[in-house]
Amino acid sequence: MPQIRCLSVIAITVVSLLAGIVEGEADSLTPSHFVPFSPEKCENPPYRTRIISKNPLVIYIANFLTDKEMKHVLEVAKNDFSRSEVAEDDGTSSLANSRTSQSAVLTRDDTVRCIEERALNFQGFDTGRAHLESIQLVKYGTGEKYNAHTDWFDAELQRTAGMGGNRESSFFAYVEASNITGGGTNFPLIEVPRDEKWCDYIDCDEPWENGVTFRPIPGSAVFWQNMLEDGSGDPNTLHAGLPVTSGLKIGMNIWTRQWPMNPIHNADSDDEGYF
DSSP states (O other): HHHHHHHHHHEEEEHHHHHHHHHHHHHOOOGGGOOOOOOGGGGGOEEEEEEEEEEEEEEEEEOOOOOHHHOOOOOOOOOOOOOOOOETTTEEEETTTTTTOEEEOOOOOOHHHHHHHHHHHHOOOOOGGGGGGOOEEEETTTTEEEEEEOOOOSSGGSOOOOTTTTTTEEEEEEEEEEEEEEOOOEETTTTOOOOGGGGBBTTTSSSSGOEEEEEEOOOOEEEEEEEEESSSOOOGOOOEOOOOOEEEEEEEEEEEESSSOOOGGGGTOOTTTTT
16 A cells, blocks of 8 residues: 555655646747737838729839838848749749849748738728738849839639739738839839829839839839739839939739638748648
8 A cells, every 4th residue: 555655655755746847838838929910919000002003903002011010020030031043934043134123031920020011901992911912122232123023823823723813912011122223123114193282103204215213212103003904914014123323112013813722832931821
């Protein structure tokens, strides 16, 4: 009997110790990214919109990003930039002389989620976060550019169901423009407004026949709809990142797919809203 009683005491002690260890580990393994995201905590800047074109739909958004958001994304991405790539027809991507910028994918922290939430709300309530590709920063130094291109894809391997179909819409936001000349965002096939009041946003020094060129103003963004009603890409959304002739430009790409993306195709997906 004493032996049984001794074993019982030992067993109770071991269980208690294990419980304490597990409890301690549970406390230490509660990282902040497990805390549910609350959109109510986001700062919502009073942005202003200007419709530049109705066909295709192109909207200029002033004050889309806050100073705090711009400072934050620049800080977290500062060591992550690498040479930008372009999409190939076989579903891969590669370096190309047509695109000489550097890119960095943003991790989905709360600040980035607030930007995502703003982009989604801008497009309507029926677009879930799983439609979004990971937000990308792009950095252009002197002489760097991105030749005329569209954000939507012809190649089937770049718009599969698992990849969310084609890119329904795009935002290009300006995060930094330091002592910059050049570096505007040009839409050559869109008719430029002929009123001088637009010159705050549009480079009126560019020849009219060259289409619309947006000035790189930090905090502002350009939104456009990539797809036609029949589901094909709109060729009039052709655009280019014009060469930076001096200074530095950092922009932000926010791409929305037609359908929810399979998490394996989204480098920083949290699986939210896919299933």
